[in-house]
Amino acid sequence: MAKTKRINLALQGGGAHGAYTWGVLDAILECDDLEIAAISGTSAGALNGAAVKSGLSRGSRDLAKELLAGVWEQVGAITDDSFAPWLNMISPQAISFAIESSLPFAVGDSFTRMVSPYASGPFYRNPLEGIVSKFDYDHVCNASGPAFFICATNVRTGKIRIFTGDEISPNAIMASACLPTLFRAIEMEDPVTGETEAYWDGGYTGNPALFPLFEPELPRDVLIVNINPLYREDVPTSARAIQNRINEISFNTSLLRELRAIEFVQRLLHRGAVQDNAMKDMLIHMISDDDLMRQLSVATKLVATPQVLHQLRAAGRVAAEAFISENFDRIGEESTVDLRAMFG
Secondary structure, three states: OOOOEEEEEEEOOOHHHHHHHHHHHHHHHOOOOEEEEEEEEOOHHHHHHHHHHHHHOOOOHHHHHHHHHHHHHHHOOOOOHHHHHHHOOOOHHHHHHHHHHOHHHHHHHHHHHHOOHHHHHHHOOOOOHHHHOOOOHHHHOOOOOOEEEEEEEEOOOOOEEEEEHHHOOHHHHHHHOOOOOOOOOEEEEOOOOOOEEEEEEHHHOOOOOOHHHHOOOOOOEEEEEOOOOOOOOOOOOOHHHHHHHHHHHHHHHHHHHHHHHHHHHHHHHHHOOOOOOOOOOOEEEEEOOHHHHOOOOHHHHHOOOHHHHHHHHHHHHHHHHHHHHHHHHHOOOOOOOOHHHHHO
């Protein structure tokens, strides 16, 4: 019997592309030999993390899966596997192109670039409110189960804000997913200063934030579920492709910065430049599918289509099952991501 191994999960944000993480989490929850010690999530990663935390805090992996499915059913997914053959007939690239080429998307995209979300007056409502309000926060905030961290960006200071424990609320999750061209900033009182602060999407400062996972009581292993392509072969030349790549780079910058810092610490430790107990030697793993994500765009992040959500979930499950099968023995022993090569 395999020895149970503890890992931390770092869940990226990326709108509807977070359905990929849903599939990854399904596979991890079905592996009894993996224990989730902590979760750091941003935007869609915060939504996924809240569902998993709520289930695991009650000691139920099955409930965590049910809550995940419930979130994505509200977003627009079809979870009945009998639909799979039909859903897979249309390629993600074709769907992405069709959405981007449609008049409603073009009009809506132009509108959000020219008109503030504050212009809607008393008719405004954050569309995520109906989803996040359904979580049981007695269990999302509970000390039992994995530690849970949510990242948002303070609008005034530009600094990262981490919500954890009793600080997590519907507003905290909406703040983590608050794209400023679409949604009004989420305002909350700062418990330290007593001042009201405004927050935007956490992806600008931590997508996801890794440093909360460095605490000594947590395991060394961090498994990042990456849903924004790190690399594209072709240089974008169309206006739409340029905007799409800007979006990807922007929402990967904070992650790459933290990974570079981890690689620097690893070099110091391995050279003996610092004492072994002075810094934590983190082990980094990653699950991603850049080939699939490169077929998609901002359009499929913003417009949740059942076909794409279904394909993303299925791809995430396959990738996670492959990672567990190929790398389980390396967890707790070594990184499966070569950070030196990544930044060489």
